[in-house]
Amino acid sequence: MRDLFDGDIVDQRDVQLAPGAMLLAGFARPLEGALIDAVNAIIARAPFRHLFTPGGHRMSVAMTNCGRVGWVSDRTGYRYDPIDPVGGHPWPQMPAVFADLAARAAAKAGFADFRPDACLINRYEPGAKLSLHQDKDELDFNAPIVSVSLGLPATFLFGGLNRSDKTVRYRLIHGDVVAWGGPARLAYHGVMPLAEGEHPLLGSQRINLTFRKTR
Ligand code: MD3
Ligand code: FE
Numbered sequence: 215m216r217d218l219f220d221g222d223i224v225d226q227r228d229v230q231l232a233p234g235a236m237l238l239a240g241f242a243r244p245l246e247g248a249l250i251d252a253v254n255a256i257i258a259r260a261p262f263r264h265l266f267t268p269g270g271h272r273m274s275v276a277m278t279n280c281g282r283v284g285w286v287s288d289r290t291g292y293r294y295d296p297i298d299p300v301g302g303h304p305w306p307q308m309p310a311v312f313a314d315l316a317a318r319a320a321a322k323a324g325f326a327d328f329r330p331d332a333c334l335i336n337r338y339e340p341g342a343k344l345s346l347h348q349d350k351d352e353l354d355f356n357a358p359i360v361s362v363s364l365g366l367p368a369t370f371l372f373g374g375l376n377r378s379d380k381t382v383r384y385r386l387i388h389g390d391v392v393a394w395g396g397p398a399r400l401a402y403h404g405v406m407p408l409a410e411g412e413h414p415l416l417g418s419q420r421i422n423l424t425f426r427k428t429r
Pocket of ligand 2: 347348349403
């Protein structure tokens with residue numbers, strides 16, 4: 215992330231949540247239709263599924279992926295896998311609209327040349343949550359993770375480098391994009407149980423895209 219120079223225009227919907235964590239509020243809004251169409255094409259071939267943790271717990275968030283590899287969890291552990299274990303075939307390709315959005319958002323947040331090779335797609339229905347965790351299954355922690363929120367709003371928890379560090383809560387709404395890099399890259403984070411609601415485009419759900427460079 216670079217410092218500002220004299221003459222730079224500052225978008226006031228861009229907010230640094232923490233060092234390395236830049237919220238681009240509403241950045242994905244202009245693409246909402248194309249993004250939802252792309253998600254629907256992906257889930258026709260790689261449906262949402264509830265993964266099990268290595269500890270044997272069924273996750274309340276349903277997941278799928280697109281890109282060269284996808285994040286999977288089962289009794290043997292977590293990994294990035296080129297094959298969707300449900301269908302036994304490669305994950306759907308990452309649509310250009312996804313890759314372009316992720317790269318533009320990362321650049322705007324100060325992370326040049328972000329080329330993700332995986333996109334994990336999370337679906338929250340009311341009550342679904344994601345417990346506090348770190349994203350550390352990727353090999354390159356120099357690259358940021360870019361997240362895109364669609365549908366119902368969520369309360370996101372952002373902590374520190376230790377699980378016991380205090381957490382701050384942020385509301386993430388439809389169209390919000392966040393780039394998480396630098397000192398934020400290995401911060402603990404999670405999502406509070408999704409509240410009931412009805413979104414005009416997505417109904418009673420929240421969909422979150424996370425773009426990752428895994429190697
Ligand atoms: C901060 N997803 O998929 S997105 C995940 O809303 C995940 O579905 C949440 O955590 C969701 O792993 C949060 C925001 C996010 C994503 C990755 C991060 C925040 C992050 C990685 C490091 C630090
Ligand atoms: Fe995460």
